[in-house]
Amino acid sequence: MLNNIAAAIASAASPMTLLLLIVGTGAGILIGAMPGLSVNMGIALLYPLTFAFDGVQGIIMLLGVYCGAIYGGSISAILLNTPGTPASAATTLDGYPMANKMGQPGRALGLSTMGSMFGGVFSAICLMIFAPQLAKVALTFSKAEYFALALFGISIITSVSSGSVLKGLMGGALGLFIGTIGIDAMTGKMRFTFDSTYLIGGISFIPVLIGVFAFSQVLSSVESCYDEKYEKKDVKIDRVFPPFSDLKRVMVTLFRSSLIGTFIGCIPGTGGDISSFICYDQAKKWSKYKENFGNGEPEGIVAPESGNNAVSGGAMIPMLTLGIPGDGATAILLGALMVQGIAPGPLLFTNQPMQVYTIFLGLLLANIVMGCFGFSLIRVFSRVVNVPKEILIPVIFMMTFVGTYSYNHSMTDVYVMVFFGILGYFMNKTQFSMSAIILGIILGGTAEQNFSGALMMSKGSFSIFFTRPICLIFLLISVLSLMSPLYGQTVKKIWKNRKENRKG
Amino acid sequence: MVNMKKCNYVISAVAAVLGVAIWALSAGLGIGFKEEGGISAGTWPAITGGIMVGAALILLVMTLVNRKKYEEMEVVLGLPANRRVYLVMGIMVVYCLLLNVLGLYISGLILIPALMWVLGERNKKKTAIVTVVALAAIYVIFSLILGTKLPEPFFM
Known part of the structure; x- marks a missing residue:
């Protein structure tokens, strides 16, 4: 184990890895700071870049993008009152008033940087402590449990489909179907290839990913910036590092929000947006300065920021140990790991321990680098909010083409990307969830192979799924998760009535 | 509607x-x-x-x-903003064809100004600078540093 840790430290601290980490984190902050560009889009856009590097190095770069983009969202939230990413929406509540009403943008940005770095580092440490323990338990899993886990992962479609659960299911089914195209790994039969050589290997995950998360989102930006008047925002940022008095005031909130954020991150289907609002709400409940919330309260800035960045480490726990992504961004990271030959799941810790520890260290370093960037280069990053859409949009479009082509050097991949991008634009308009499609593609193959494998183990008997306790528990959770839209509203009503009765 | x-x-x-x-x-x-x-x-x-x-x-x-x-529940599909999106979609389809024939850089010289024009940018100097800088950055990062193969024109 010590050998693996030493090798991981050597790998994570190598100049090339550090350079990639810095580049990834910087790019992530820039992407997050630009309103309209999401964390998922950032990872999808820069994902193809990682193929030029050794597997783990590329993944560490993506981790930098992931952490940087979550943090970057707070910059535009504070300066423009427009969250760069949904995870920073709660930051606008106190960040913008502090920056504008109180005229202290430097203080607001400093507090958000402190909160983000603390939350991220806290969750990375939790990941290092808890993930190996969970993986040990998961080592006893057989194909039946893996099937149940994959099904559980797919079932979070209901949580990520905020617009319409039914359309989320349709998107998930579409993703599952796309995952079946090509040679069947179990029987060797060609499925839905229609004599096309391109389809024999299946539809590549990357073009679909870039299409639905990047291309379609830029098309939406083309629409949203119509008639938008460009206004240059000149912000004078003075001192960024928070004074001791502020640190003392927010310390408890930092710990509480980081803990909540890490816990929420562990729950599949949640994400930074949910976490930041819960942390904000809790900070307000426990604060001595409740009446100051909404008017530039420091706790109101660090709570959502530490909460949303803490999600990063939390979401990696089920992703690395069980192969279940915690949110859309970790679903993409899961796909990235698989493409790089790193198979998340309990066996990852025994088969590729060096890679696991490198990822742990990478996440920790990414959060530290993010903090260093925030405290030293915030004046540079804050200028990004002024980049006009007429410049940004064509450049991102070019990047979608470059990224897609560079993956496989295939023009068909480019056509697939454009097709899914255009489809994604209309699907977004009609309340489909893009994450559901990606979840279906990524987890469909695992679910099918383990379902078939489990039935082979039991010689065709379905009892294998109901006689193994862990498998049964995960199947029940999956069913509950899938059915949640049916009973969720009723439970909420009962909960609300009880609360009102207690108050009355 | x-x-x-x-x-x-x-x-x-x-x-x-x-x-x-x-x-x-x-x-x-x-x-x-x-x-x-x-x-x-x-x-x-x-x-x-x-x-x-x-x-x-x-x-x-x-x-x-x-x-x-x-x-x-209205689904906005017919406003001028949407029509601009459809125009961009059309440009993208044409670009896919151009990419195959002219390669990334030459077709990029057409795509970026076309998109900037559609998005309302009328300053020719600014358009030219953005186009050249963006393509140069792609060349340096992808072709020179990463050694990535990008679509080439038919005559190369």
């Missing part, structure tokens, strides 16, 4: 047709369970087709039941 009710009808129809088609194609691969355990090649896709048809039917019923609610 397009509302969610109309969209849901179309989505239900498309999803049902797709689901049935998947099911029919899966049947050719064999649907069911093998005697020695395991599943036939068409079983899993048939399940996905089944989910699709099931979800399509439920969506149809839900839309019929909550007709008024969905009628009030």
